[in-house]
């Protein structure tokens with residue numbers, strides 16, 4: 434084996450340790466897709482050849498590899514904006530519902546993301562061809578720095594920075610808990626997961642009449658970004674197959 438291949442494997446193993454120290458249940462993105470597509474097919478009898486995927490993950494380019502692991506599915510319909518919040522709202526959920534293949538089903542993959550460096554720093558990552566580490570998720574780390582900067586900080590909703598301000602407004606109820614936490618970077622990411630999870634469930638409920646299919650599969654969690662060229666990881670927090678008739 435060539436030395437660069439060995440180095441890559443060693444680096445991937447090291448990342449595996451670093452990621453699992455912070456998130457013991459994390460699986461790499463490829464295992465995640467195999468595991469959950471298998472569950473959909475084998476435990477829920479879903480025909481994965483007729484699934485339209487929607488994503489509600491942050492706009493950040495670094496998340497593309499994590500979502501393309503599901504590329505056997507149609508889509509994605511992109512619901513997420515900064516932080517991963519489903520900014521497309523009820524209109525987006527309705528449009529998505531209308532696009533699902535006949536006799537098919539829906540799969541929504543959602544959640545915030547957080548970078549990690551080889552030294553174990555959460556909230557940071559080395560991006561492609563950049564020498565210094567940068568923030569990941571940038572939107573969440575910006576919100577965190579504003580919360581840490583002033584106790585009275587209040588986001589002001591405006592047309593020109595709508596998503597960031599709305600994200601920060603949604604995070605305000607979690608602010609004290611986040612700031613008191615041992616690891617605020619992780620805590621703000623987990624708070625954002627809660628916000629996205631609630632919104633997805635809420636829009637499904639209000640838009641359930643728009644779906645021509647009965648089953649919607651949800652896979653929500655946290656995407657963990659490692660170095661460029663290495664696998665990302667995912668910690669699943671919610672996997673459920675919802676029968677829309679029961680909502």
Ligand SMILES: [Zn+2]
Pocket residue numbers: 491492493515516517546569570571572573
């Ligand atoms: Zn982000």
